[in-house]
Amino acid sequence: MSVSDAAELPPLAPACEHWLNKFCDHLRYERGLSDHTVKNYQRQLTRIAVNLELHHWKDLNQADVKRAMAIARKQHMKPRSIALRLSALRTFCQFLITNRVLSADPVEGIQAPKADKPLPKQMSVDDMSALLNESDDEEITIRDQAMFELMYGCGLRLSELTSLNVFNITSDRQLRVTGKGNKQRLLPIGRKAQAALQRWLTVRSSWGATTESALFISKRKRRISNRQVANRLEAMAQRQSLGQRVNPHKLRHSFATHVLESSSDLRAVQELLGHANLSTTQVYTHLDFQHLAKVYDTAHPRARKK
Secondary structure, three states: OOOHHHOOOOOOOOOHHHHHHHHHHHHHHOOOOOHHHHHHHHHHOOOOOOHOOOOOOOOOOHHHHHHHHHHHHOOOOOHHEEEEHHHHHHHHHHHHHHHHOOOOOOOOOOOOOOOOOOOOOOHHHHHHHHHOOOOOOOHHHHHHHHHHHHHHOOOOOHHHHHOEEEEOOOOOOOOEEEOHHHOOEEEOOOHHHHHHHHHHHHHHHHHHOOOOOOOOOOOOEEEEOOHHHHHHHHHHHHHOOOOOOOOOHHHHHHHHHHHHHHHHHHOHHHHHHEEEEEEEEHHHHOOOOHHHHHHHHHHOOOOOOO
């Protein structure tokens, strides 16, 4: 963790800090979670310990957990944020039980507040075409087109895009992606994305980044950052006068929506997105029960009408 990250978190009692650090190491090195996710866990658990004035996690009981949730509500945290905090604590308590710090789970039986899940928004096929069909031979634009063609064409997360290396492109026009939990998946590269990549790789070679393995680099010959990608995408949307804000997640959701609308194959979309659970894909693609029931009625052999 950087100095600035550490400075924003209040100090903890030594015993609390010790076990929290061990938990973060477990998440990072054993479960393979990203630094961003680990810091979110650390931030949530630190707030709980500070709010409860804990001296040791072994003292945590169910009344403390309820009080921590009540404090969060008094601090005007949104239901989704409270649910995130409780989820982090639930995972941490399981870790403490495994390591015999706790003998019972203080989170058991405590429910997170219900919250409406805002549905992610997608772009229309026409808007997506307008965004990606920018005609400009400037080298930066060629790089940007390759990034966003690949992101939309493969349904990539932002972190998956920026972590790509040149060797992740296989000889048979496939892309090897490392997603959440360090899980890998192999994705086909579409015709448009393939053409954009070839143009970018030619430009990239001319930049002379011989020691950098990253697929997408800045003019400083370094791996491009998440913030740079988001800023370049917003600038491209403004140049194309789309009349809407565009962020990297919207490209991923548009990919899922457009593929699902064309194929009605929820399981295939799940695999392409790298979702561990089908329920995640169901929410992500804003399917309602009626649509799922229709797919079931037409596809399942036990549901088909004679």
